[in-house]
Amino acid sequence: MSFEGQPPAKMRLLRAAAELLANSAGAPVSTRQITQLAGVSAPTLYHHFGDKEGLFDAVVSAGFEEYVAGERDFAPSGQPLEDIRRMWDNHVQFGLNQPELYLVMFGNIRPESRPAIVADAEALMEEMLNKAAAAGQLSVQPREAARSILAANVGVTLMLIAEPVVDRNLDLSTMTRDAMIYAVSSDQAEQNGSGDSGRSSVVVAAIALNAALQASHSDQLSSSELKLFLEWLHRISTSPT
Amino acid sequence: MSFEGQPPAKMRLLRAAAELLANSAGAPVSTRQITQLAGVSAPTLYHHFGDKEGLFDAVVSAGFEEYVAGERDFAPSGQPLEDIRRMWDNHVQFGLNQPELYLVMFGNIRPESRPAIVADAEALMEEMLNKAAAAGQLSVQPREAARSILAANVGVTLMLIAEPVVDRNLDLSTMTRDAMIYAVSSDQAEQNGSGDSGRSSVVVAAIALNAALQASHSDQLSSSELKLFLEWLHRISTSPT
DNA sequence: GCAGTTCATATAGCGTTGCTATAGGTGCTA
DNA sequence: TAGCACCTATAGCAACGCTATATGAACTGC
Known part of the structure; x- marks a missing residue:
């Protein structure tokens, strides 16, 4: 996650928040942790981001933009x-x-x-x-x-x-x-x-076709053809994944 | 949401928490609000539920059990x-x-x-x-x-x-x-x-299986079997709607 | 080169939060 | 009546999000 182009303190806050958020393992991340890691005092955070959620939104935006950029690439x-x-x-x-x-x-x-x-x-x-x-x-x-x-x-x-x-x-x-x-x-x-996932899709498709054939009384195949067809279908359906 | 059968203080805590949670409109609900509305002191909450999350879990459980009960009915x-x-x-x-x-x-x-x-x-x-x-x-x-x-x-x-x-x-x-x-x-x-979708489900299933087989190089059928199988599949796929 | 303005940061502290160390009451069983 | 769980209360701690206020630095206009 990169925050280039930001004023130094703002950037350090973003970085600190991102890092703490990534390693917090579910524990809430406090503004004091963030400002301390960024080497900055509390009001600086509020000057740049309004409130804690504003900072988190900014972090999320940056992360998401990176994700979107990767997506578009x-x-x-x-x-x-x-x-x-x-x-x-x-x-x-x-x-x-x-x-x-x-x-x-x-x-x-x-x-x-x-x-x-x-x-x-x-x-x-x-x-x-x-x-x-x-x-x-x-x-x-x-x-x-x-x-x-x-x-x-x-x-x-x-x-x-x-x-x-x-x-x-x-x-x-x-x-x-x-x-x-x-x-x-x-x-x-x-x-x-x-x-x-190719093989399991074959199985699913075979299962579906099997069920569809049972219900539809298709007359595209003769009964003997159908019998053999269904047997093969069964063989495909039960193939190991 | 009913909490019958609970000791009085515990029940009142559950009710208070449920009510505040339902009307909080996204704002966080504090333990002080809850205990005050329940007419109870802080340690009582922690005696019965361990911590705030424990109380919320209990509320959620009650609500969900009600939902499940309705579901089963x-x-x-x-x-x-x-x-x-x-x-x-x-x-x-x-x-x-x-x-x-x-x-x-x-x-x-x-x-x-x-x-x-x-x-x-x-x-x-x-x-x-x-x-x-x-x-x-x-x-x-x-x-x-x-x-x-x-x-x-x-x-x-x-x-x-x-x-x-x-x-x-x-x-x-x-x-x-x-x-x-x-x-x-x-x-x-x-x-x-x-x-x-217009097409019959048999046709759809056959198309799907056909494509799946092409992509998967399944070895469940011999090459001659597969050839005939695909031909039949094709015949099914192109059957008139 | 200097006053005025704006931006960025800091000190200190307010009110609230979740939670607890400790202790007092209440009702049961013996 | 003694003892023992259980339930509840008083008081207060550390940490929280946030801010009133102030200081320094950088730019602007003259």
Whole structure:
């Protein structure tokens, strides 16, 4: 997190607050700790930031801008939905790397003090989804999809933060992520991310197709063909992960 | 919120805390306010609840147990997925009715102080999902689905709480809810509401499986089997709507 | 080169917070 | 009635967020 370009005391306050917040492990961070670490007196803090929350907002803004900047640096992959997956994962990683910052941002949001950051995050997500919509891959409004996906993203990240580090399981994130994208995209063949989630997506798709075939009395295959088809389907569905 | 059966001072503390918390509009509630309203002195609070957070936990527990009780009173509709929708809506409504309580429960959860309530909520959701799984309507493990849905549910509720009351739009909740259930359920023709995808679920599933197979290099079928399998898949995928 | 203004920082301390060391009362069982 | 838990109160500590006030430095206009 860099705070260049700020007057020295202001910058040192930001740095001190960020550092203490990052290492506080849930304990509240006091203004006295911050001003002491910054080598500065109390009124300086209030001169620059108004109050404690103002300082924290500034820290969060800086952190979030960095996150957004990193987000934008991704070369678009040409697959908007893939970009959105990467965005989701980045969001989760940001939260897990800086849980205190994240809790300040998304854990304590209230109507009267809603950080503009939430709106920024929504806008960023919407921007990505616009590309997906332009490519005909979206079945709902980009704005609504963005809000929906972001809400789920926040919920998942908070849940993961709340879990003891040892049994944090990112499958929760992957699964929810894909569920949201799946539900929002029109071209569901786009699904299944590259890499390690590929196989389990095959299984899911096979399960879905299996169930769909059972219910639909499709007549595209003869009964003998169908029998063999279902057998293969079963073999795929029960393949080891 | 009822606290019957408690010793008088303890009960009055719980009631006072609940009332102040409900009307605090985001402002922090002090132990002095609570003890004064309860007509009790400070040490009494600490005797019964250990510390402030202990008291808040107790308030939250009582509120949540009431919510759970109401949840269980629903006569099962026979359509598990419909019950889950109702459960989701109830959760959101609970959060919007008691935002302060809700933020204490889900907004500030940390590994070292994770309320057992989250686990309870997960268990409750899982219980419902088990019925769906028994009815063959689930394409993923009930436990994972429960965690995933609950995470999204929490995220949506927090987002709605963060919004000014005037432009709160429950469509965010409905859409995310249906997206999660849609993605988690096996029988996607079962979906109501936005079933406007046009294509039959068989086709969608076949397309999905096709794409998934292309990307995953599955070795569950021999190359000749796979060739025929894909051909059939293609035939299903291109069947007339 | 100097007065006026503005910005940045410091000393000291106010009121409130969460919490506790200590002790007194109350009602039960023996 | 003695003893013993349990519950509650008085008084006060250390830490908190924050501010009234004052001092120094840097720039501005003449």
